[in-house]
Amino acid sequence: MARQRIFGVPFADIHPLYVTKVQRKGRDPQDVDRVITWLTGYDTDGLRRAVDAGLDLETFFAQAPRMNPDASLITGVVCGHRVEEIEDPLLQQIRWMDKLVDEVARGKRMSSILRGGAPTTAPPARGGG
Template sequence: MAKHKIYTMSFARVYPLYVSKAEKKGRTKSEVDEIIRWLTGYTQEELEVQLEKQTNFETFLAEAPQLNPSRSFIKGVVCGVRVEDIEEPTMQEIRYLDKLMDELAKGKAMEKILRK
């Protein structure tokens, strides 16, 4: 079976969309970055390198220094699918990130988004 198109899409292509979505709702780029760092374990410098390299989503997640163990507490629906029910690991990680960005745009407190 062919891989989903998003796996080969550059993370740097989607990143500005996350920032734009957040800023339209009064949130900040630094909050977007904090969420990405929390989920993946990248430092800010490592995140910026990945963006500069135009790393694809699959590689971006596969090379993540430390996927946060608390990500399993992320529940809910993204694109009509419950994130906790997605069986393909890479797609689930992508949808976790989408869900966190949705929560940010909806005004949820950072402490709740980051499952503290």
């Protein structure tokens, strides 16, 4: 099977698109990092380093500290494909991330997005108000 082009896309190109999508729907942009940290085990500093290093998606997922074992509970359609039926493990991980961000943008409850669990490393709370 030929290598998917998406594997070479830098995480730094994808992350701001996720944030923009969530903000456009009036949702909290910090939730993007919350769901990605839940999925991959990166903490917020690790996500920032991945962006700064220009890691492509293949490397980003290969270096993920710990994929969440509950990721297999992520189901539904992304880009016209059922995520639970995607055979390529890396492509499935990428689509899981897409699906989680889609759910944030739609306003789904965080407890439901995280499949009943809590994030292992939540982004730090920001002051203000």
